[in-house]
Amino acid sequence: MQKHERTSAAMANTSSLVIEQLTLKRQQQVLLSLNETIAGGDILTVMGPSGSGKSTLLNWLTGMLPKGFSASGDIYLNEKKITDIASHQRQIGLLYQDPLLFPHLTVAGNISFAMPAEAKAQRKATISQALSQVGLAGLEQRCPQSLSGGQQARVALLRVLLSQPKAILLDEPFSKLDSQLRQETRQLVFEQIRQHKLPAIMVTHDQSDADAAQGKIISLFSVD
Amino acid sequence: MITAKSGFNTLVRSSPYLMMALLVLPVMGGLIAVVLPALGWFPVLGYTQFNLNGFVDLWQTPGIGDMALLSVSTSFISTILAFVITMLILGSYFTSPWLAYIQRLLGPILVIPHAAAAIAIGFLITPSGMFSRLMSPWFSGWDSPPDWLFPHDAMGLSIILGLTLKELPFLLLMALGVLAQPELGHTLRAQHRVALSLGYCPMTAFFKVVLPSLYPFLRLPILAVLAYASASVEIPLILGPNSPPTLAVAIMQWFHDVDLNLRIKASAGAIVQITLTLLLLLGWWLTEKLINTLSQSMLVNGKREYAGAIMQNMTHVITLVMLTVIGLALLGMVLWSFAGFWAYPDVLPHTFVTQHWQSALQQMRTPLLDTVLIGVSATGLAIVLTLLTLESEQHTSKAISRLTSVIIYLPLLIPSIAFLFGLVWLLEQMNSHHTFINVVLAHLLFVLPYVFLSLASSYRRLDPRFSYVAASLGASQAKIFWQIKLPMLLVPIFIAVALGLAISFSQYLPTLLAGGGRINTITTEAVTLANGASRRTSAVYALVQMLLPALVFLLAWALPKMLLTHRE
Numbered sequence: 001m002q003k004h005e006r007t008s009a010a011m012a013n014t015s016s017l018v019i020e021q022l023t024l025k026r027q028q029q030v031l032l033s034l035n036e037t038i039a040g041g042d043i044l045t046v047m048g049p050s051g052s053g054k055s056t057l058l059n060w061l062t063g064m065l066p067k068g069f070s071a072s073g074d075i076y077l078n079e080k081k082i083t084d085i086a087s088h089q090r091q092i093g094l095l096y097q098d099p100l101l102f103p104h105l106t107v108a109g110n111i112s113f114a115m116p117a118e119a120k121a122q123r124k125a126t127i128s129q130a131l132s133q134v135g136l137a138g139l140e141q142r143c144p145q146s147l148s149g150g151q152q153a154r155v156a157l158l159r160v161l162l163s164q165p166k167a168i169l170l171d172e173p174f175s176k177l178d179s180q181l182r183q184e185t186r187q188l189v190f191e192q193i194r195q196h197k198l199p200a201i202m203v204t205h206d207q208s209d210a211d212a213a214q215g216k217i218i219s220l221f222s223v224d
Numbered sequence: 225m226i227t228a229k230s231g232f233n234t235l236v237r238s239s240p241y242l243m244m245a246l247l248v249l250p251v252m253g254g255l256i257a258v259v260l261p262a263l264g265w266f267p268v269l270g271y272t273q274f275n276l277n278g279f280v281d282l283w284q285t286p287g288i289g290d291m292a293l294l295s296v297s298t299s300f301i302s303t304i305l306a307f308v309i310t311m312l313i314l315g316s317y318f319t320s321p322w323l324a325y326i327q328r329l330l331g332p333i334l335v336i337p338h339a340a341a342a343i344a345i346g347f348l349i350t351p352s353g354m355f356s357r358l359m360s361p362w363f364s365g366w367d368s369p370p371d372w373l374f375p376h377d378a379m380g381l382s383i384i385l386g387l388t389l390k391e392l393p394f395l396l397l398m399a400l401g402v403l404a405q406p407e408l409g410h411t412l413r414a415q416h417r418v419a420l421s422l423g424y425c426p427m428t429a430f431f432k433v434v435l436p437s438l439y440p441f442l443r444l445p446i447l448a449v450l451a452y453a454s455a456s457v458e459i460p461l462i463l464g465p466n467s468p469p470t471l472a473v474a475i476m477q478w479f480h481d482v483d484l485n486l487r488i489k490a491s492a493g494a495i496v497q498i499t500l501t502l503l504l505l506l507g508w509w510l511t512e513k514l515i516n517t518l519s520q521s522m523l524v525n526g527k528r529e530y531a532g533a534i535m536q537n538m539t540h541v542i543t544l545v546m547l548t549v550i551g552l553a554l555l556g557m558v559l560w561s562f563a564g565f566w567a568y569p570d571v572l573p574h575t576f577v578t579q580h581w582q583s584a585l586q587q588m589r590t591p592l593l594d595t596v597l598i599g600v601s602a603t604g605l606a607i608v609l610t611l612l613t614l615e616s617e618q619h620t621s622k623a624i625s626r627l628t629s630v631i632i633y634l635p636l637l638i639p640s641i642a643f644l645f646g647l648v649w650l651l652e653q654m655n656s657h658h659t660f661i662n663v664v665l666a667h668l669l670f671v672l673p674y675v676f677l678s679l680a681s682s683y684r685r686l687d688p689r690f691s692y693v694a695a696s697l698g699a700s701q702a703k704i705f706w707q708i709k710l711p712m713l714l715v716p717i718f719i720a721v722a723l724g725l726a727i728s729f730s731q732y733l734p735t736l737l738a739g740g741g742r743i744n745t746i747t748t749e750a751v752t753l754a755n756g757a758s759r760r761t762s763a764v765y766a767l768v769q770m771l772l773p774a775l776v777f778l779l780a781w782a783l784p785k786m787l788l789t790h791r792e
Contacts, residue, residue: 062421067321087420088429088528094421100414104436109524113432114422117526163422 015040015078017167017199022073024053024060031056032220034073038167040197043190043213047205048220054203058169061201062094063087077166093165093198095189097172099156101144107131107155108140114163130158134188150181157189161196168193170202174209186212232702236619239612243672244631246609250647250669251634257646262491269484278492285489287468292500295470298380298460299453300504302387307446309388309542310395315430316539318416327400329547330393335723335777337730338390339751340769342462343762344553345386346375346754347560352568354556360569369568375463382463383470389550390459391449395442402441412437427532432523443512447505448636454501455639458732462754471497472641476733479645494642501639560763584764588746595729595745595772598660602667603724606675607717613676614683615705618691623684632676635669640733648737659742666734667727675724682716683709715784722780726773746772 022034031053038044046054060071064087074083082090101110111127131137134154144152153173160168173189174182190212193200202213210217260266264275282288317323333341348354351369360366375382403409412434419429460470468474475497478490559566564575617623644666651662686709694704710717735745750765 062417064319064417064420087417088423088425090421091423092421094418096414096418098411098414100411100418102415102433102436105524112524112526113419115526117528120525123526159422165421 015166015197015199016076017201018074018076018079019061020074020076022057022060022071024056025070026053026056026068031069034218036216036218038199038201040199041194043170043193043200043202043215045210045213045215045217046201046203046220047207047210047217049205052220054220055171058094058171058201058203061169062092063090091164091166093160093163093168095156095160095168095170095173097175099144099149099152101152101155101159103143103145105144106140107136107142107144107147110144110155111159111162114159116164126162130162134158149177150185153177153181153185154188157185157192161192165198168198168200170200170204172204172206173202175204175206183212228700230700230702232700232705233619236612236616236701236705239609240616240624240628243609243613244628246665246668247631247634247672250650250665251638251643253650254643254645254647255638257649258491258494258642259646260491261488262495264488266488269487271488278488279496281489282492282496285474291468291471291474292496294380294383294460294464294468295454295472295497295500296504298383298387298464298470299450300507302384302391302453303446303450303508305384305388306391306395306449309392309546310399311431311435312535312539313396313543314399314434315427316536316543318426318430318434323400326543327397330396332774333390333393333550334397335726335773336390337726337732337747337769337773338386338456338458339462339730339732339747339754340766341390342386342459343750343754343766344557345382345389345549346463347556347759347763348549348553349374349382349385354552354559354571357569357571358552366569373465376465378465380460380464380470383460385549386459386463387453387456389546391453392546394449395445398445399438399442402438408437422528424528425532427535428528428530436523447508448633450504450508451501451637451639454504455497455641457641458751461751471500472639475641490645494639494645497639498642557763557766560759561767563760580758580760580764584761584768588749588765588768591744591746591749592768594743595747598663598667598735598743598745599725599728601664602671602728603675603721605664605668606672606724607679607721609672610676610679610720611683611710611717614680615709617684618688619701633673636673640670644733644737648740651738652740659739662738662740663735663743666738667731670731670734671724671727674727675720678720678723679713679716682713686712714787718780718784722773722776725776729769729772 017038019034019036019038022032024031024033034057036044046057048054056065056069059065059069061075063085065071074081076082077090077092101107102113105113108124108127108131111130112123115123115126127140128137131139134157136151136154139147139151144155147155170189174186177185186209202209204210261271262278264271264273264277313326314323317326336344346353350356351372351374356364356366356370364370403412415433415437416426416429419433420426424432455472457472457476460473461476464470464473469477471493475490475493478486478493481490559573561580562576562578563573563580564577566573613624647666648662651665690708690712691704694708695701699707729745730747731745732747732751735743735748739748746765746769750762750769753762753765756762
């Protein structure tokens, strides 16, 4: 387990995601037990084969636990208990392995969709600025399908970040990118998470992802 | 795939052409045989001059404007209602297990023939129906049936109720079918989750994220529903006003009039009906474009909540009311079919008797036998043609052309009232004595598209490597077809057969016209009885109409299971 200086620095601000006494079960079988505190800017990596409950953990955190699973324990986001709050009111951003951009909206439309309704006036400028920061300047009016895989991943990242989440979950976010692109995108995502001081949990089965995250690593085992 | 020359392969190669001919010739021939009289050319009556007298006659018919308006308004409003409620249900229950329950409750409605559904709804809202009984006398104070016009109100509210309740399950199941497509459904659900994680309330997430991607898949079913509703006969005949009726009903009455001169006017009416239907489709398309343009900025304004809780509660109420209406309509019909003396406003009959069932079953022996014979013949033909056409696709390694796939749905898109009369006239010219064959051919026009639609996706999805393996083992194309493909497709074939039978059982207009009154099925009998004297007999007929398709679907579900377990 690696610890580094950044952790203590992040602890100074109040941003944190706490998983308290979680026990996740499928029917009667215990999948995993967890007790974790993630400070803003830290990335907790969860590794394990499929069927070990990694995705179920993310589903529980977002309030989308499927039928057949049960959980006990609590989630605190910035010291507020959110265990029983509806999915859409949790302010936890999600980044999947597929960018899942909305095909009926432009690149700018996808990002604008995610931004808070109030920020109407500077919206256009904010989007252009954010796009140019990740090397996508001028692509506002393109439709998402016309972008490359790496470009789509970056738009998906901007979409999450500009929705101003209080924490972020990464579900094998780089597994569909080839190695060069993977490294670049990973670096960008982690940089942004640290810059925004967001507590993050990443689920992956790739050791290089885990190493790059430079945070605590939890390994799960297949239960069956 | 390179295939050898054999009888089977020749048959397969020629089957698409045969299928096209069986669909195109009747529809086109029927249309021409309506267009000519509409333009004044009707040699049987000695009219050989082209003129527009038919249209002039039509124009001078009292109430013609009301008829057209009634057709347009009832079909447009019912389609909008069905679409909006479908979307509200999907939006409200998108992530909830309730969606599956609602699907299971509404699914069976789909196979209830329009005539039977109309009879059931008529029973519910008629002055002495279940609805007014349940309200009386404690709420309404009525001791005798109220003096309202339902189910024959001049505004067409009953028609709208009937059409909406029939269209809604169809649209909902089509939408759920799209969502059940593995890749697309998975993506749409994931995108919905993304929108939730971005803070969107579930309802808004559905309308802003899922609907724009889902709608293109629903456009064709919606247009088909609208086209059907605008020219349907059964529901307006049973649930609509009499004077004036909808245009389609009026056209049917003119065609059937003893005064053959009215045929000219009826033909002109059929042309107007097609025009109205096309205008309605155009109107829907324009509305869609308008809403699309107006909503563009709303999609990205970042607003996450539009009274979602209220909409959700409203949807709960609508869904509950709808299921209650359907439940009460069915219950009422069962009660009537067993009712002895039943005083108003009692909710239940005083006595229950089986005599209506006994006498009705006695009477319906011939119609029942004819219903089954016609259904089996039409479905059998449709299945054979469909399987051979799909097989020919695999021989030539390319899907049938776009034109062909449009032609398959032609009989569903062109109002049947517009071409059936011409078709019947043509058939009479060719073989006036073979009524049974005429009815089967007319049914085939409507059975074939559904059977094709139902079988095509499973046939095309079949892993081609099975055929390659079999061919490499030396099996001929015929052997592969019979011994590999058909057994593997047993379940979809059974479902297609059940669907084909259900469609055939429910046909009213084709039976009535092609049969020339000499062949009666359960459906034509039920419609005739619906406006007649005995509500109890009518209830029995409508119930038999519902039980027949239910029975074949039950068999289609159970038989493959029995056959397959037998094999193990």
